[in-house]
Amino acid sequence: MKNPALFKISILDDNLHFARVMIPLLFLLAGTAPINAQEGEPTGQRTTEGETVEKKFTNKEENALCLKCHANKYVRFTPEGSDQPYIFKMYSDCIIDTTKYYASNHWNFKCVDCHSSDYETYPHLAGLRFEYMATCLDCHGDDPEYAKFHFEKIQEQYEASVHFSKYSNEISCWSCHNSHYYKINARNRDQDIKMTIAYDNAICLGCHANTDNFEMIAERLNPDVTTTHEWLPNQANHFKSVRCIECHAEINDTLLVAHKILPKEQAVKKCVECHSSDSRLKASLYKYQLEEGASLVKDDMIGDAVLIGSRRSTTVNLLSNILILATVLGILGHWSLRIITRKKTKP
Numbered sequence: 001m002k003n004p005a006l007f008k009i010s011i012l013d014d015n016l017h018f019a020r021v022m023i024p025l026l027f028l029l030a031g032t033a034p035i036n037a038q039e040g041e042p043t044g045q046r047t048t049e050g051e052t053v054e055k056k057f058t059n060k061e062e063n064a065l066c067l068k069c070h071a072n073k074y075v076r077f078t079p080e081g082s083d084q085p086y087i088f089k090m091y092s093d094c095i096i097d098t099t100k101y102y103a104s105n106h107w108n109f110k111c112v113d114c115h116s117s118d119y120e121t122y123p124h125l126a127g128l129r130f131e132y133m134a135t136c137l138d139c140h141g142d143d144p145e146y147a148k149f150h151f152e153k154i155q156e157q158y159e160a161s162v163h164f165s166k167y168s169n170e171i172s173c174w175s176c177h178n179s180h181y182y183k184i185n186a187r188n189r190d191q192d193i194k195m196t197i198a199y200d201n202a203i204c205l206g207c208h209a210n211t212d213n214f215e216m217i218a219e220r221l222n223p224d225v226t227t228t229h230e231w232l233p234n235q236a237n238h239f240k241s242v243r244c245i246e247c248h249a250e251i252n253d254t255l256l257v258a259h260k261i262l263p264k265e266q267a268v269k270k271c272v273e274c275h276s277s278d279s280r281l282k283a284s285l286y287k288y289q290l291e292e293g294a295s296l297v298k299d300d301m302i303g304d305a306v307l308i309g310s311r312r313s314t315t316v317n318l319l320s321n322i323l324i325l326a327t328v329l330g331i332l333g334h335w336s337l338r339i340i341t342r343k344k345t346k347p
């Protein structure tokens with residue numbers, strides 16, 4: 001079972017009920033439940049696109065010099081020439097979860113690769129607060145090793161997004177890609193697609209469901225996402241089955257993850273955009289699985305009818321069937337009631 005996510009998608013459609021029972025059973029029998037390494041689990045392994053790389057943590061000792069303060073809720077500090085230790089609270093924003101840090105894309109970095117080495121002294125110099133922080137493109141731009149990510153294209157798309165047009169100073173790549181924890185998901189072959197959805201949506205909800213973060217930037221009330229998406233039936237399930245960007249970002253053929261967030265008026269509202277055989281999800285949510293899967297899995301396992309979102313026949317048809325059934329039952333009920341009451345009123 002190389003790719004549980006793909007397996008699930010393809011099987012779900014054809015034989016939903018069978019699959020719901022059989023998949024857990026199969027994994028149970030095989031003794032390999034498709035549980036992925038939770039973000040932060042120190043497995044010592046990194047699997048992107050199939051290859052498994054054994055991690056060699058070369059900077060842990062050096063980082064420990066920073067993390068002895070930055071991984072704790074409390075700082076213990078003894079000023080030079082004193083034997084009186086001070087204990088005080090660390091700002092919550094400055095506390096780093098080491099497990100998540102060492103599971104992230106940049107796990108092999110020293111703190112001082114990105115931050116000034118002047119931070120090695122404490123109390124930190126006040127001016128360090130204004131140090132220049134490298135951007136993604138400073139490191140990844142024009143680098144053939146990262147060509148498949150198309151960083152330049154992402155930058156271009158990001159600059160055309162609503163966030164940039166309104167708040168180019170406040171929102172940057174780092175606003176969505178946590179500087180210490182960002183970990184690749186959509187491209188993770190071994191990961192259940194639901195986990196990617198949860199990871200990606202948490203990024204957006206980090207502001208759109210977090211009043212503090214939102215209002216620090218927008219200086220206006222944060223509209224409640226649950227209310228603004230009330231029109232979407234079974235919203236909770238949709239938010240677990242698709243990413244925000246499926247409806248809010250313009251599909252881009254080059255990119256695996258679209259970065260051009262459009263104004264709300266241009267968001268997808270039509271059900272058939274997903275619930276149809278040429279579902280837009282094929283070019284977004286399922287893109288990686290389809291592209292990689294083609295070489296991975298036999299062709300007969302992927303085809304038009306296999307995608308969850310395109311199960312028009314089962315999902316939306318079921319709904320309309322229920323509606324038809326309800327109408328028929330309603331009419332029948334009405335008739336029988338009329339017959340009964342007619343009989344009763346007859347003298």
Ligand code: HEC
Nearest residue numbers: 065066069075077090091094111112115119120122124129
């Ligand atoms: C003795 C404890 C201690 C050590 C060691 C320490 N820090 Fe800090 N650091 C703090 C505290 C406390 C703060 C909160 C702001 C302040 O007091 O300057 C902080 C703040 C920071 C900030 C945020 C500055 C800002 O205001 O935006 C950065 C970045 C930082 N530290 C990086 C580092 C790095 C990198 C190292 C290791 C080279 C390190 N620190 C070592 C205690 C420490």
Ligand code: HEC
Nearest residue numbers: 063066067070093094096106109110111114133174175179
């Ligand atoms: C890949 C680059 C990178 C590495 C590696 C890195 N940082 Fe940072 N760090 C940043 C960036 C960028 C910011 C500013 C975040 C922002 O603007 O949202 C930051 C912010 C911080 C802050 C301030 C947090 C805040 O929200 O004000 C602290 C403290 C910090 N880093 C400590 C560390 C420590 C300790 C390490 C090593 C364990 C480390 N960083 C490793 C890029 C990095």
Ligand code: HEC
Nearest residue numbers: 048105106108113114134135136138139140173174177184
């Ligand atoms: C200071 C330079 C630097 C900065 C800034 C930086 N990166 Fe990286 N990044 C690297 C290096 C080096 C690696 C390779 C790490 C490794 O695997 O050892 C990497 C790895 C990655 C990977 C994983 C690639 C893979 O094949 O798994 C992604 C994705 C990534 N970076 C995205 C970003 C994004 C997005 C930003 C900005 C938010 C960013 N990086 C900022 C240097 C940087």
Ligand code: HEC
Nearest residue numbers: 136149154155158172173176184185186187200203256257
């Ligand atoms: C509004 C939020 C947001 C902003 C701003 C943002 N990104 Fe992303 N980015 C995402 C999300 C969500 C993903 C999907 C993460 C995943 O599943 O791996 C992603 C994925 C990526 C990836 C991995 C794509 C792949 O092919 O696997 C790269 C590289 C990246 N972003 C770079 C950038 C750069 C560079 C910037 C700034 C120019 C940026 N991002 C700004 C939300 C954002």
Ligand code: HEC
Nearest residue numbers: 162171175176203204207217218244245248261262263264
């Ligand atoms: C760093 C905080 C932050 C993050 C993360 C973030 N947003 Fe936003 N977003 C904002 C702010 C602030 C606005 C502007 C609100 C305003 O003033 O109208 C905005 C605006 C929007 C709008 C436009 C609303 C309109 O009025 O047209 C959409 C759509 C949107 N965001 C979707 C997303 C999606 C999807 C993601 C995740 C990929 C995301 N946002 C991540 C802060 C954020």
Ligand code: HEC
Nearest residue numbers: 201204205208223228232239242243244247264267268269
């Ligand atoms: C099925 C498509 C779909 C999904 C999924 C979706 N949205 Fe939306 N969203 C829309 C549409 C359509 C609108 C415009 C609604 C309107 O104007 O009545 C909207 C409106 C918004 C707005 C603007 C609200 C306002 O009135 O200012 C924000 C912000 C937003 N969405 C964020 C998100 C976030 C965050 C997620 C993921 C948790 C998400 N959306 C998921 C379709 C979607």
Ligand code: HEC
Nearest residue numbers: 232233234237241242246247268270271274308309315319
């Ligand atoms: C962005 C793509 C997208 C859009 C737009 C969309 N859906 Fe869905 N919908 C999905 C996916 C994916 C599922 C999950 C299917 C599953 O879990 O098997 C789903 C599930 C459903 C379900 C089944 C719910 C359940 O709990 O099993 C119904 C009913 C449904 N959608 C109706 C609609 C209607 C009506 C609209 C338009 C107002 C709509 N959808 C818009 C992608 C979408």
